[in-house]
Structure formats: C-alpha cells, structure tokens
Amino acid sequence: MGRDRFFLSRIFPVMGNRLKFFREKARMTHEQAGEAMGVSRSQFIKLERSERRLNLDYIERAAAAFGVSPADIISDDPAPSDVPLVGYVGAGAEVQPEFEQVPPEGLDQIHIPFPLPGEMIAFQIRGDSMLPVYRDGMVLIVYREQKRPAEWFFGREAVVRTEDGRRFVKTIMRGNPATLYSTNAPPIENAVPVWLGEIFAILPRESLGNGG
Known part of the structure; x- marks a missing residue:
C-alpha cells in the first residue's frame, strides 16, 4: 500500500462534502447520481446533506462516479496535511508517555492527502486487546485538544491518558x-x-x- 494512497480506513466525524456541487455540475438528478455511486436515491440525498457519515467507501464511489479525486469530494481546497506521530498508545501493552523521547517535530510524519478539520496528532498502537478494529502497529489520528466533556465519550472509543501517566485506546464506560x-x-x-x-x-x- 503506497504512502500517498488515499488510505483512511475509517473516518469518524461527518466531514463537509461537495456531492451537490459535482452532481449539479454533471447535471444529474439525485436518482442518477445515486445510481452512479451504487446507492439509492434516498441514501444519496442523506450523504449529500451530511445526514449520513461519508466514509471511505462512499468517498471513493463518489470520486469514481464524478471522475474526480477522493480529496475533491470532501474539500474545495485539497491541500495535503502532515500529522506528527507523537508516541504510542496501549491496547493491551502499557505505555508510559513520560518515558518517551519525542522530538518537537514528532517521531514521524503521517501524510494525509487533504486538509484536516483541526489540529491533529498521531499515535501508534501497541498490543491487541482491542481487536478486531484496532491492530498492533496501526496509527490513530486524534484531535490534539480535548474539546468535548468527559460525558460525551461514555460508550465511545478514545485515546485516554490516566492520572498515573499511562496511555491507552479503550472504550470509556x-x-x-x-x-x-x-x-x-x-x-x-x-x-x-x-x-x-x-x-x-x-x-x-x-x-x-x-x-511501522
């Protein structure tokens, strides 16, 4: 898998998209655009209105349907982003952040071929306690600052740093x-x-x- 491939395997927030722009440019109805993407008319409308999450599969289908790049579908300014890898996160293995020697620019740079909706950092997973979704060696892109209250995370997966200095990827109960x-x-x-x-x-x- 090439580094510059559009490789996001899972996108969590509903990102802005340009489905309406490209549909109207192609002079397609909702039904025609849905057929080109292999989805129903109602599904396409929900995707166009961001009422349904635009995941990687839908992005690639839309790009093929309209003859554009995946980055064009989700941004009108498809400038790439680089996210610093700042350390490791435990999924079974314990990670003590204070023992990491991380330079200011990070341990590595993760290339994302489109703009990101906020300042991000990256962690590499160690351990296999969160299989099958999170595998050892995978990379998590995470918002640098916590902007949501703790209650929002209940029942959700997140990277968590505990008061004793350990860092994990877990479901917060x-x-x-x-x-x-x-x-x-x-x-x-x-x-x-x-x-x-x-x-x-x-x-x-x-x-x-x-x-890796």
Whole structure:
C-alpha cells in the first residue's frame, strides 16, 4: 500500500462534502447520481446533506462516479496535511508517555492527502486487546485538544491518558471513576482520565514512512 494512497480506513466525524456541487455540475438528478455511486436515491440525498457519515467507501464511489479525486469530494481546497506521530498508545501493552523521547517535530510524519478539520496528532498502537478494529502497529489520528466533556465519550472509543501517566485506546464506560473497557482483555476499573483524545481516523501501519 503506497504512502500517498488515499488510505483512511475509517473516518469518524461527518466531514463537509461537495456531492451537490459535482452532481449539479454533471447535471444529474439525485436518482442518477445515486445510481452512479451504487446507492439509492434516498441514501444519496442523506450523504449529500451530511445526514449520513461519508466514509471511505462512499468517498471513493463518489470520486469514481464524478471522475474526480477522493480529496475533491470532501474539500474545495485539497491541500495535503502532515500529522506528527507523537508516541504510542496501549491496547493491551502499557505505555508510559513520560518515558518517551519525542522530538518537537514528532517521531514521524503521517501524510494525509487533504486538509484536516483541526489540529491533529498521531499515535501508534501497541498490543491487541482491542481487536478486531484496532491492530498492533496501526496509527490513530486524534484531535490534539480535548474539546468535548468527559460525558460525551461514555460508550465511545478514545485515546485516554490516566492520572498515573499511562496511555491507552479503550472504550470509556460511564462511572466516576470511569472503567476502561477492552474487547479482549479485562477492564481497567477506577480509572481517572486526565485527557481524552477524540479519534478522527484509523490508518494502517503502512502509513508510516518506515512501514511501522
């Protein structure tokens, strides 16, 4: 898998898109555009209005239908972005951030072929307690600043740093203190998160310049 390939395997937030622009440019009806993408008329309308999440599959279908690049579908300014890899996150393995020696520019730069909706950082996963979604060596793109309250993360997966300095990718379960749930490992109970990182995307390990 080439580093410059449009490799986002999962996109979490609903991103702005240009489906309406390209549909009208092609003089297509909603039904015609949906047929070109292989979706129903109602599905296309929801995608166009951002009422349904525009994931990688839909982005690539739309790009093929309208004869443009995937980056064109989600941005009118398809300038690439570079995200610094700032460390590791445990999914079974424990990671102590204070022991990491990370230069200001990061351990590596993750190339994203379109603009991002905010300042991001990247972590590489160590461990396999969150299989099948999160595999050892995969890269998580995360918002640098926590902008949502802790309650928003309940029931969601996130990168979490606890007060004792450990960092994990876990499902955050409601409670005070919280419980950090793993798919294939015992939960971590009575955890006190000091930072919760909202996950924007999951990338394969090949997205690293050195292949991971």
